[in-house]
Amino acid sequence: MPVIDDLSLQVQEGEIVGMVGESGSGKTMTALAVLQLLPRGGRMSGSIRLEGQELIDLPEAEMHEVRGARVGMVFQEPVAALNPVFTIGSQLLAAIRAHRDLSRSETRSRAVELLRNVGLPEPDLRLRQYPHQLSGGMCQRAMIAMALASGARLLIADEPTTSLDVTIQDEIVRLIRRLAVESGIAVLFISHDLGLVSRLCHRVAVVYAGQVVETGPTRTLLESPLHPYTKALLRCVPNLHEVGVVHRGIPGTPPLPGSAPAGCRFRPRCEFAVDACGAPQELAPLADDHLARCVRAPELAGLRREMARS
Amino acid sequence: MSSPAGAPRSLTRPQPEPWPAEGDGCLLRIRGLTVTYGLRSRHPVRAVAGVSLDVGRGRTLALIGESGSGKSSVARAICGLGPVESGSIEMDGHELTAAADRPAAAGERGIQIVFQDPVSALDPRWPAWRSVAEPLVRDVPSPGDRRERAIALLERVGLDPSFGDRHPHQLSGGQRQRVTIARALAPGPKLVILDEAVSALDVSVRNEILVLLDDLKRQGGLTYLLISHDMGAVAQMATEIAVMYLGRVVESGEARQVILHPVHPYTDALLASVPTVSGDVVEPSFRPRGEIGDTAHPPPGCRFHPRCPLAVDVCTTEEPAMRTVRGRLAACHRAEETDRLRRVGGQPE
Amino acid sequence: MIPTILKRLLAVVPTVVVATLLVFSLEQITPGGAAEAAAGPTATPRQVAALKHQMGLDQPVPLQYVTWLADVARGRFGQSVINRQDVGAEIAQRLPVTLELTLAALLVALLVGIPLGILSAARRQSRIDGVVRSGTGLGLAVPEFVLAMFAVDVFALKLGWVPPTGFTPLSQSLASNLQGLILPALALGSGAAAIVTRQTRGAMVEVMDSPFMRTAWALGLSRRQIYFRFALKNALISVITVIGLLAGALLGVAVLIERVFVIPGMGSMLVDGVTQKDFPVMQGVTVVFVAIVIVINLAVDLSYAVLDPRIRR
Numbered sequence: 012m013p014v015i016d017d018l019s020l021q022v023q024e025g026e027i028v029g030m031v032g033e034s035g036s037g038k039t040m041t042a043l044a045v046l047q048l049l050p051r052g053g054r055m056s057g058s059i060r061l062e063g064q065e066l067i068d069l070p071e072a073e074m075h076e077v078r079g080a081r082v083g084m085v086f087q088e089p090v091a092a093l094n095p096v097f098t099i100g101s102q103l104l105a106a107i108r109a110h111r112d113l114s115r116s117e118t119r120s121r122a123v124e125l126l127r128n129v130g131l132p133e134p135d136l137r138l139r140q141y142p143h144q145l146s147g148g149m150c151q152r153a154m155i156a157m158a159l160a161s162g163a164r165l166l167i168a169d170e171p172t173t174s175l176d177v178t179i180q181d182e183i184v185r186l187i188r189r190l191a192v193e194s195g196i197a198v199l200f201i202s203h204d205l206g207l208v209s210r211l212c213h214r215v216a217v218v219y220a221g222q223v224v225e226t227g228p229t230r231t232l233l234e235s236p237l238h239p240y241t242k243a244l245l246r247c248v249p250n251l252h253e254v255g256v257v258h259r260g261i262p263g264t265p266p267l268p269g270s271a272p273a274g275c276r277f278r279p280r281c282e283f284a285v286d287a288c289g290a291p292q293e294l295a296p297l298a299d300d301h302l303a304r305c306v307r308a309p310e311l312a313g314l315r316r317e318m319a320r321s
Numbered sequence: 322m323s324s325p326a327g328a329p330r331s332l333t334r335p336q337p338e339p340w341p342a343e344g345d346g347c348l349l350r351i352r353g354l355t356v357t358y359g360l361r362s363r364h365p366v367r368a369v370a371g372v373s374l375d376v377g378r379g380r381t382l383a384l385i386g387e388s389g390s391g392k393s394s395v396a397r398a399i400c401g402l403g404p405v406e407s408g409s410i411e412m413d414g415h416e417l418t419a420a421a422d423r424p425a426a427a428g429e430r431g432i433q434i435v436f437q438d439p440v441s442a443l444d445p446r447w448p449a450w451r452s453v454a455e456p457l458v459r460d461v462p463s464p465g466d467r468r469e470r471a472i473a474l475l476e477r478v479g480l481d482p483s484f485g486d487r488h489p490h491q492l493s494g495g496q497r498q499r500v501t502i503a504r505a506l507a508p509g510p511k512l513v514i515l516d517e518a519v520s521a522l523d524v525s526v527r528n529e530i531l532v533l534l535d536d537l538k539r540q541g542g543l544t545y546l547l548i549s550h551d552m553g554a555v556a557q558m559a560t561e562i563a564v565m566y567l568g569r570v571v572e573s574g575e576a577r578q579v580i581l582h583p584v585h586p587y588t589d590a591l592l593a594s595v596p597t598v599s600g601d602v603v604e605p606s607f608r609p610r611g612e613i614g615d616t617a618h619p620p621p622g623c624r625f626h627p628r629c630p631l632a633v634d635v636c637t638t639e640e641p642a643m644r645t646v647r648g649r650l651a652a653c654h655r656a657e658e659t660d661r662l663r664r665v666g667g668q669p670e
Numbered sequence: 671m672i673p674t675i676l677k678r679l680l681a682v683v684p685t686v687v688v689a690t691l692l693v694f695s696l697e698q699i700t701p702g703g704a705a706e707a708a709a710g711p712t713a714t715p716r717q718v719a720a721l722k723h724q725m726g727l728d729q730p731v732p733l734q735y736v737t738w739l740a741d742v743a744r745g746r747f748g749q750s751v752i753n754r755q756d757v758g759a760e761i762a763q764r765l766p767v768t769l770e771l772t773l774a775a776l777l778v779a780l781l782v783g784i785p786l787g788i789l790s791a792a793r794r795q796s797r798i799d800g801v802v803r804s805g806t807g808l809g810l811a812v813p814e815f816v817l818a819m820f821a822v823d824v825f826a827l828k829l830g831w832v833p834p835t836g837f838t839p840l841s842q843s844l845a846s847n848l849q850g851l852i853l854p855a856l857a858l859g860s861g862a863a864a865i866v867t868r869q870t871r872g873a874m875v876e877v878m879d880s881p882f883m884r885t886a887w888a889l890g891l892s893r894r895q896i897y898f899r900f901a902l903k904n905a906l907i908s909v910i911t912v913i914g915l916l917a918g919a920l921l922g923v924a925v926l927i928e929r930v931f932v933i934p935g936m937g938s939m940l941v942d943g944v945t946q947k948d949f950p951v952m953q954g955v956t957v958v959f960v961a962i963v964i965v966i967n968l969a970v971d972l973s974y975a976v977l978d979p980r981i982r983r
Contacts, residue, residue, distance in 0.1 A: 106889045
C-alpha cells in the first residue's frame, strides 16, 4: 500500500526547509524513511542522499552511525517521546556517548552545556529530573539537545510543537531558528501549519497525498502560490486582520493511502480542475527554484497577474 | 485583502453591537464562578478562580487561553459535567448550580455541548443516525420518527442521508464531527458550547466546519460559547472574546477590539505567537518569559507577573481587579497607563 | 520511601488476619478433630474427651483462635499430634531447604526466561520466535513433576550425571548441595520459565512499539543499550508482577517435587501432616507459606516504586 509516491525534496546546508501537509500526506513517513525508522513492513525505493551518500539500502551497521551523529530527529508529543523511567540526564548522557567516547566528567559537562544551549533553566536540576516532571516545552528542548548531542548536521523536526501551547510553540520555533543560524545546521521542519512554517523556513515543500505538489522559497510561495492546494491552504491560515470573516476550507477529504486516483490527486477537490487533470501530473519548474505539480499552473499564474494589474 | 478569481466567497457579517450585552439580551450569565478539583483531598486544585462572563443572545463568546487557563473547566461547570465550588450560572434567568441533576437541568434549559474528540464522543457500535437520534429518545417514542429526524439533521449539517447508516470508523474526522454537531442540534438547543470542537481536525476541514457552524447559527438563531486555544478560529467566529490565564479572565471585550487593540500584556503575547502569514498584527515589543504557571500553585499577586515584561512591584503582591479601559475590561495594574502609551504611539516599557 | 513501606505493611494486616483465620478453621471444619486423630482409632470416647480438654480444644472457638495466634506469633507452633515433635523446630530445619529449592527454581526461570523473552521480542515473527513459542508451550503444558520424573530417569539413572535423590545441606558441602539441586530446580522452574519468557516477550513488544523507543533508535544508541537497558526497565514492571504470582505457585509445586527427589523440605512435611490429620503441623506449615507469599508480594509492590518514578509520591 503506497503511502508516499515520488516525493522529491532538497535541503541545503544551513537551510531551513519546511514540509507542509495534512494528515495522511505522508510527511511523517518521509522523515522516518531518512533514518530507516519506518514501521515494520515498510519498504523504500528511490534515493535519499545525505551529503552525497546514498541512505536507502544502507546496511544497519552504517545506518547506526548516521543516526544521531549526522542526522538528529525530534518528534511530536515530547513528554511521551522520552523514556519515562529514566532521568533526562541518563538519556542525554547515553545520547552523547552513543557515538563518542568521553570520560564521565566530560560527558556530564557537555550535557549541561547542551541543555543550557537549548535554553533550559537550571540544567543541573533537569539532569536529575524525569520527563513527567517537566512541561511539554521543556521536554522538547531536552529532546532537541539529545538530537544534536552527537554533532548532527541535519535536524529533522516532525511536528515538534503541535501538542504545545501557542506561546511555548513560538519559543521552540525561535530556538530552532537560533540553533540553525548559530551552528549552520540544516533543518527539515515538518508541520501541518503553513503559518508556522512560513515564519521559520527559507523554503517550503507542500505535500498532498504522498506527493510534493509545490516547492519554492517561502516568500514566493506565499505571495504567488502556484498549486491550487497551496492556495486553498493559504486561505485557511489565521488572518487576524479580518476579524469576523469566516474563510472556507477545502470541501471533501484527502484520498486514503493507496486509493489515490490516477492523474492529479487533488482533482476531486480542486476548483480549477479540467479534463487535462486526468493525466498524471509532473513536478515542473515555473520559475527559478519554484516548482508545481499542476498542468494549469502557468495559466492560472498568468490569470492572477492579469487580475492584479487591472 | 483581495481574493483571486475563482476563489469561493468569504462570509462577512454586519457590524456587531457594542458589548456588554443589554440585560434582556443576555442568555447566559456567569458570576464569580470558582471550580476546585479535589476539594476535600490533600491537594485541591483551583482551576477557575472567580470568573464572570456574559453571553448575549445570538452572539458568539470565545473563551481563549492555553493549558491551565481553566476554560474547559468553565465549559464543564456550565453543563453540569464538572464541579462548582461557588458562584452562579444563570441560563435564561434560571440558576443552574442549585439543580439536583445539573446535566439534566442544563439540557432542559437548552444547553448542548460539542467536544474536541469525535472518536470518543460517538458510540462505535451505533450507526451515525442512531447517535444523532439518541437525545430524542424521551420525546420521540417512535424509532421510525427518530430516524427521520436524525436523517434530516444530518442533511442540515451537510451529510448525505446515506451517511446515516455508516459507523464512526467509516467516517473521516470532519464527518464524525458533523455527526456530533447534528446530535447537539437534535434537542433544539439555545446555547451550544463548542469545547475545542475543531482543534483535532486538519486545517482545511476545520474551516469547513467553521463555515457550517456559522451557517447553523444564523439559520437557527443559536448562541455559541466557543472554547479554544486557536486564535485563528476565534478571530473568524467570535463576536466577543474573553482571555483566560491560570483560572482568571484577564481581558474581555468585543472581538475586533481585543484582537486589533489588546490591552492586557498576555493578550498581546498570545496574539504575537499566532503563526500568521500576513505579518504580525501586534508589534511584539516583548515576549513572555518562561513556562506557563502551575494552576495548583499560582504566583502571588497578578498571576501573569512572572512572565510579564511589564511587571512592576505592585504586580507581585496585589491581584489586579478588572477595570474598564477603552470600553472593555482588563485585569492589569498598568492597563490605563499602557493604553495611553499605545494610543500616543510609544511602546510600553 | 519509608511512608510507602509502612503504608504497604498496614495494608497487609487484613490479609494476614483472613489467612490465619482460614488456616485456623481447618481444624474446625475437618471431620474428626485433632483430639480424635491424636488418640487413635482404639481410644474410648472418655479418653478422647480428656485429650480434648488437655489440648484446650473444648474452649470457645474465638478464644482458641486468639490463643493459637498468640502462640504462632511467638514461634510456638505446638507439637505434632502424631510424633509429639516440636513443630516449630522441624519447620526451622526444613524451611531453608524449601526456600533454597524455590529460589533456585526462580533463578532458573529468570535466567532462562528473560533473555529468551528479549530474544523473541527482538526477532518477532522469525523462526527463533516460533521455536521459543513452541518451547514455552511445552514448558507450560507438561506438569513439573512429570518432567521431574522423566529427568530423574534420564539424567540420573541412565546417564548418571547427577544423583537421583537425596539432599545434602548447604552447611555440609556446597558442591553436593548444588549437585543435588540441579534437577529439582530445573524441573520446578520449567513452568515458571515458560511463563516468564512469554510475559517478557509481551512486555518487550509493547515497550518497543512505544514512542520513546523510536527516539532511542533515532539517537543511534546501540542495540544492546536499547534492548537491555532502555526497553527492559520498562518491561520489567509487568514481569515482576508475574514473578510475585509465580512465587506462591512455586511453593505449591515444590511440595510435589520434594517428593519425587526425596528432599526433606516443608513440602513433604505438609503432605504427611495432611494425610495424618496432624493439625498443628498443617497449620504451622500453612502459616509459614502464607507469610512467605505475603512478604514476596510486598517486595514486588515496593519494587514498582523503585522501577517506575511516576509511582513515587
